Amino acid sequence: MSDRIHNFSAGPATLPVELLEKAQSEFLNYGGAGMALMEMSHRSKEFISVIESAESDVRELLNISDDYAVLFLQGGASLQFSMVPQNLFVSGKPVLAVNTGSWTKKAIKEMKREGDVAIIGSSDDRNFSYIPKIEASEYQKEGSFVYIASNNTIFGTQWESFPDTASPLVADMSSDILSRPFDINKFGLVFAGAQKNLGPSGVTLVIIRKDLAERASENLPTMMQYRTHIDGKSLYNTPPTFGIYMIGLMLQWIKSKGGLSGIESLNNEKAALLYDAIDSSDFYYNPTQKDSRSLMNVVFRVSGDNEELEALFVKEATAAGLSGLKGHRSVGGLRASIYNSQRKESVQALVDFMQKFELEHKNEAVSQSQRTA
Numbered sequence: 001m002s003d004r005i006h007n008f009s010a011g012p013a014t015l016p017v018e019l020l021e022k023a024q025s026e027f028l029n030y031g032g033a034g035m036a037l038m039e040m041s042h043r044s045k046e047f048i049s050v051i052e053s054a055e056s057d058v059r060e061l062l063n064i065s066d067d068y069a070v071l072f073l074q075g076g077a078s079l080q081f082s083m084v085p086q087n088l089f090v091s092g093k094p095v096l097a098v099n100t101g102s103w104t105k106k107a108i109k110e111m112k113r114e115g116d117v118a119i120i121g122s123s124d125d126r127n128f129s130y131i132p133k134i135e136a137s138e139y140q141k142e143g144s145f146v147y148i149a150s151n152n153t154i155f156g157t158q159w160e161s162f163p164d165t166a167s168p169l170v171a172d173m174s175s176d177i178l179s180r181p182f183d184i185n186k187f188g189l190v191f192a193g194a195q196k197n198l199g200p201s202g203v204t205l206v207i208i209r210k211d212l213a214e215r216a217s218e219n220l221p222t223m224m225q226y227r228t229h230i231d232g233k234s235l236y237n238t239p240p241t242f243g244i245y246m247i248g249l250m251l252q253w254i255k256s257k258g259g260l261s262g263i264e265s266l267n268n269e270k271a272a273l274l275y276d277a278i279d280s281s282d283f284y285y286n287p288t289q290k291d292s293r294s295l296m297n298v299v300f301r302v303s304g305d306n307e308e309l310e311a312l313f314v315k316e317a318t319a320a321g322l323s324g325l326k327g328h329r330s331v332g333g334l335r336a337s338i339y340n341s342q343r344k345e346s347v348q349a350l351v352d353f354m355q356k357f358e359l360e361h362k363n364e365a366v367s368q369s370q371r372t373a
């Protein structure tokens with residue numbers, strides 16, 4: 001499709017064109033039923049088959065046992081900031097949280113409404129440019145659960161591996177879910193808004209060890225209890241049927257790429273292409289610590305943090321068919337989001353554009369860095 005541009009949006013994010021085309025081809029008349037999927041009952045045999053396949057594909061990709069439930073909920077990752085502590089707090093035991101940026105801060109704020117939160121690690125001291133290395137003993141402390149965000153969408157950092165914890169490990173995986181293999185058995189609960197790596201917005205994937213759902217008080221509002229959604233198989237109320245269908249297509253697409261290890265190699269290649277271009281240039285730099293770099297959100301700046309040149313970069317890139325490259329409004333700079341669906345061709349097009357822009361504006365960047373020196 002020649003009229004599609006290179007989309008580096010942080011979320012909702014680009015989707016594989018073949019998946020959009022498949023959805024388009026099935027849009028008006030789903031499976032010969034004479035109606036669109038979004039016009040059907042969520043209890044129809046067609047939709048039950050969609051949600052059951054999606055669940056079984058998530059289970060297959062992550063090798064998830066029956067000890068865990070796979071749920072498709074609403075309210076975004078942000079509602080999980082409240083649902084997790086409401087269901088998982090054990091009285092007298094704090095949450096042990098690692099603060100790695102804006103999204104963990106928001107989660108910590110919500111968790112504090114429910115009980116005590118102890119910060120066992122933070123990268124606040126250097127503007128969240130790294131994943132803190134924390135003594136193993138901290139993770140062994142008694143807590144209700146340990147809370148982390150596996151990938152920090154705004155600051156461009158990512159956990160390379162996950163700690164062994166005494167209390168259940170809970171991770172916000174919104175921006176790197178299903179981008180690489182991981183051992184689900186290390187976790188009590190993981191959640192992810194779908195709109196970065198999995199499909200359109202409106203669905204939140206939650207994978208929870210079933211016994212943890214029993215911690216919740218029966219007095220919690222029904223919709224806020226994980227046990228409601230486990231018992232109802234994500235159909236207690238009307239789920240976002242079309243979004244779940246799109247996620248189902250995405251899961252099949254991931255499987256067609258060789259599953260999570262196949263996707264991981266593709267993601268590694270794309271990230272290496274971009275980080276190499278940044279590292280080999282004096283014009284751009286990446287502000288994160290090398291061992292903490294995200295494979296999903298690549299943040300970069302023009303040397304001297306030249307904001308005028310960065311604004312011009314965004315403007316000219318947009319004109320050249322490369323969109324979504326402005327850094328998050330809270331941190332500035334530039335950011336390319338290269339989730340599962342991002343094509344290597346698009347990353348190459350960005351690298352080519354970066355090199356061209358550098359040649360044209362090299363002298364201006366130098367004068368700016370001399371001014372600020």
Ligand SMILES: *Cc1c(COP(=O)(O)O)cnc(C)c1O
Nearest residue numbers: 076077078103153172174175193
């Ligand atoms: C985008 C994002 C969120 C917020 O997701 P919503 O679905 O908009 O609530 C939370 N955490 C992380 C890591 C994110 O990237």
